[in-house]
Amino acid sequence: MKEKINIENPGLKENPFTVPLEYFETFPKSVSDRVFTPIVIRFKRTYIIVTSVAAALVLVFGTLSLTYYGEKNLNSLNQEYASAEKEAISGNLTNFSSEDIIDYLTYDDIDVTTLSLVD
Amino acid sequence: MDDKDLLSMYKEGKRETAFNLIVKKYGERLYWHIRKMVICHEDADDLAQNTFVKAWHALPEFREESRLYTWLYRIATNEVLTFLKRKKIRNIISLNEISRQLENSLESDSFFNGDEVQKALFKAIIKLPEKQRVVFNMRYFEEMKYEEMSEILGTSVGALKASYHHAHQKIQDAMEALL
Numbered sequence: 001m002k003e004k005i006n007i008e009n010p011g012l013k014e015n016p017f018t019v020p021l022e023y024f025e026t027f028p029k030s031v032s033d034r035v036f037t038p039i040v041i042r043f044k045r046t047y048i049i050v051t052s053v054a055a056a057l058v059l060v061f062g063t064l065s066l067t068y069y070g071e072k073n074l075n076s077l078n079q080e081y082a083s084a085e086k087e088a089i090s091g092n093l094t095n096f097s098s099e100d101i102i103d104y105l106t107y108d109d110i111d112v113t114t115l116s117l118v119d
Numbered sequence: 120m121d122d123k124d125l126l127s128m129y130k131e132g133k134r135e136t137a138f139n140l141i142v143k144k145y146g147e148r149l150y151w152h153i154r155k156m157v158i159c160h161e162d163a164d165d166l167a168q169n170t171f172v173k174a175w176h177a178l179p180e181f182r183e184e185s186r187l188y189t190w191l192y193r194i195a196t197n198e199v200l201t202f203l204k205r206k207k208i209r210n211i212i213s214l215n216e217i218s219r220q221l222e223n224s225l226e227s228d229s230f231f232n233g234d235e236v237q238k239a240l241f242k243a244i245i246k247l248p249e250k251q252r253v254v255f256n257m258r259y260f261e262e263m264k265y266e267e268m269s270e271i272l273g274t275s276v277g278a279l280k281a282s283y284h285h286a287h288q289k290i291q292d293a294m295e296a297l298l
Contacts, residue, residue, distance in 0.1 A: 005236070005294045007287070012240055013260055016233025017154055023164075027150070028142045030164075031171045036135060 120144075122187040129178065138178070142171050145188065149195045155256045156199045158224040158245070166202055170195040185270055192271045196253055203249050221245045236298065243293035247286055254279055255286040 120140060129137035149170055154163035173194050181190060207217050225231060225241055233241070244252060253272065257263040258279075265276045272279070 005291070005298055007240065007291050007294060012237060014237075015151065015260070016231055016237040016241070017151075017160075017228075018230045018232050019150075019160060020230070024147050024150075027146045027164075027167070028139055031142050031146070031168050032135075032139055034168055034172050035138070035175045 126181075126183065126187065134178075138171075138175055141174075141187070141191075145191050146171070149191060152192065152256070152261065153195055153199055155244075155260060156249075156252060157202065158221050158228065158241070160228070160230050162202065166198045167195070170198050173198070189267060189270045193273075196271060199253070200249055218245045236294075239294055239297040240290070242297065243290045246293065247289060251282050251286045254282045255290070258283045259287075 125137050125140055125144070128140075146167065150163060150167045153166045153170070154160065157163050157166065170191065174191055177194070181187075185193075203217065206220070222242055222245055225238065225245070231238070244255060247255060250272075254268065257268050257271075258265075265279050268274075268279050269276050274282075
């Protein structure tokens, strides 16, 4: 059988809510801060908080994007070098003119005549 | 220190000291009055602070025709009713019910220590119309006299008695249906 509820039961009238620790001790201070702190100071405080948060966000996103794009650029540069090196190693010198080859050999002090003797 | 002394202190020029003492004296009591109406601690904190900010600005015009305590209660009650009205307007737009939202606040409230019966009681109270809820809370939890309630709410004692009687019956029925 369903129990009859009596809402006049004193236990029911007890306060079931609680508040954060020391809330009522700090409440008067919160009120007086709002009442007696001039709006300019409150605005300055808000401005400092907002700009600090914005600066922190810019720093975090800046670092993240620099890391990401820096790594991406380095990878593509490495790939370019790798293909240039591969081309050089493959010995295909058709891309170079005779003049370029002679300049290179002269620069490296390799005697052109000696080289033609080897061939 | 009684209200008369506090008001004399205010008039003598020690306005900030007097006001801080008023906040210390009535802060907790007004907070609980507000909290039982809006359920959520953050909302109650905000409204309790607003109450005192408004009281500070209105104190120079306070003529002592009513008692300081009933005057503060009136400001707090108006704050709550305005807050709930605004919330209601927003809820009509988003097709949500205000009582459903308050019920959700109650379910997720980490600062609610009551048992299932107390939760059911508050769920039933939440469903009352706002003004009837104010009357019910003042009488049921705060055991306020009808004369004081009349002073705060500007409603006749007879109307308040009838309102409380109806609310009491509704809560009793709702509790029996819920449990």
